[in-house]
Amino acid sequence: MDRVELLKQQAGIEACKYVTNGMKVGLGTGSTVKYTVIELGRRIAEEGLEIVGVPTSLATEKLATKVGITLVELSDCDNLDIVIDGADEFDSEFNLIKGGGAALLREKIVAQESLSMVVVADERKMVETLGAFPLPIEITPFSHQATIRQLTKLLDCRVNCRMAGDNPVVTDNGNYIADAHCGPKITDPVNLEIEILKIAGVVQVGLFNNMCDVVVLAKDSGVEIKNNPNGRIPN
Numbered sequence: 001m002d003r004v005e006l007l008k009q010q011a012g013i014e015a016c017k018y019v020t021n022g023m024k025v026g027l028g029t030g031s032t033v034k035y036t037v038i039e040l041g042r043r044i045a046e047e048g049l050e051i052v053g054v055p056t057s058l059a060t061e062k063l064a065t066k067v068g069i070t071l072v073e074l075s076d077c078d079n080l081d082i083v084i085d086g087a088d089e090f091d092s093e094f095n096l097i098k099g100g101g102a103a104l105l106r107e108k109i110v111a112q113e114s115l116s117m118v119v120v121a122d123e124r125k126m127v128e129t130l131g132a133f134p135l136p137i138e139i140t141p142f143s144h145q146a147t148i149r150q151l152t153k154l155l156d157c158r159v160n161c162r163m164a165g166d167n168p169v170v171t172d173n174g175n176y177i178a179d180a181h182c183g184p185k186i187t188d189p190v191n192l193e194i195e196i197l198k199i200a201g202v203v204q205v206g207l208f209n210n211m212c213d214v215v216v217l218a219k220d221s222g223v224e225i226k227n228n229p230n231g232r233i234p235n
Helices: 004-016 034-048 056-068 106-110 144-155 189-197
Strands: 024-027 052-056 082-085 117-122 135-139 160-161 176-181 202-205 212-219 222-227
Touching: 004 034, 004 082, 004 222, 024 034, 024 202, 034 056, 034 082, 034 117, 052 056, 052 144, 082 106, 106 135, 135 144, 144 160, 144 176, 144 189, 160 222, 189 202
Parallel strands: 024 052, 024 082, 082 117, 117 212
Antiparallel strands: 135 176, 135 202, 160 176, 212 222
16 A cells, blocks of 8 residues: 555544444545545444445445445435545635545535534645645536536636546536636635536536535644534534
């Protein structure tokens, strides 16, 4: 396991300390949170942890089933106690860019239904200003190029449809992903999210604002817990 992968594993496992018996847990998507899912499976098998999970993607659903996590439908829950997910970037205000794995719609639905959100990340994801990572925007297939033109006009940057070979990437919900190459200049992510969502062909945008309570950050020096001073999890 290389250094970056080891950091991801450390953060993913450390995040599990926020999960206790009886919780309803949102299970995120990505290369870091997969270690959280694996660790929760180990705790169920070896420590008798009793939880139910709601996956944010088909890939996470498959992994969670494999490691023995009981899954339920989000519609059957009044809310979730916690969601643990990754991020492509986060800033000092705990705003996030997510969607590199093309699961942002389900991730945001699960996040808004959760009483708290823990993000697992390595230190490469910590930035002063969001936007170096292309901003993912889930859009409808219908006239998607027209939607991309509207996004390009609004954002004044290159926006492209994410491709898998010769065909657009299709999300678990049958939509496409537009990646906006804004550069590190998203200084007002809250208002930007509002403006992007006004475009008719936009389903959801990968700006997760005012949602993250804790970042479990894996660094070469060890795991650092960054608590949002306005968060919902006591320090």
